[in-house]
Amino acid sequence: MARVPYLSQADLKPEDQPLLARDISLHKALVNNPGAARAFSGLGGYIRHKSVLNPRLRELAILQVGWLARSPYEWSHHVKIGYDFGVTDDDIVALIAETNGEATALEPIARLVLKAAREIHAGPGIGYETFAALRAALDTESIIDLVVTASFYCAVVRLLASLEIDVEESYMPYLKKYPFPV
Structure with a gap:
């Protein structure tokens, strides 16, 4: 159960109601502070809709962070979103293997993005060797x-954990398909 209430559009001032255009738990929690929700959505929207980074590579980077942080919310949401941007089941299996230091058939740029x-x-950040390769x-x-x-997304997973944001039922199949190790 989340540590803050989940709000609905009816709980918000009319000018804040568009903040819940995506009816997801994270947004329902963030709108407890509409200014913070706007700021969060601004950068998140840029990353999703305006970034020049290849969308599949972007999603692999997000998934890597979600996997490392053992963030059920982030992982489940971006497995689903990743599929929409070209991430395959083979990519996800390879990401898990790469995290464990195992060799995979991922193309070099995907392996490099995951390493970064x-x-x-x-x-504290990307190492010199990895940055040079990038x-x-x-x-x-x-x-x-x-x-x-x-x-x-390193910040997002910490926000999700701190507020104990619940994974919506519709995203649970992605957690079951790719569970975190025990």
Whole structure:
């Protein structure tokens, strides 16, 4: 159960009601502070709709952070969203294997993006060797978007855990398909 109430559009001022255009638990909790919800949605919206980073690579980076953080909400939501942007079941299995240090058939750029996301998650940021490899593979704008994306989702998983945001029932099948290790 979340640590803050889940609000509905009826609980909000008319000018704040559009903040719940996506009827998900995270947004229902964040609208307890409409200003924070707007700020959060601004960067999240940029990442989803305006980032120049390849969308499949973006979703792999987000999934990597969700997997490392053992964030049920983030993981389940972005398995579903990832499918919409070209992430396959083979990609997800490979992500899990890559996290465990196992060799996979993922293409080099996907492996590099996952490594960068792991380094960002571990902190303090991407190492020199990995960054040099990114420079050889991506343009500067895409690298910035990768760093912003992985860093933002490191914050998101901490927000989700701190507020104990519940996974909606419709996302539970993704957790069952790809459960976290015990």
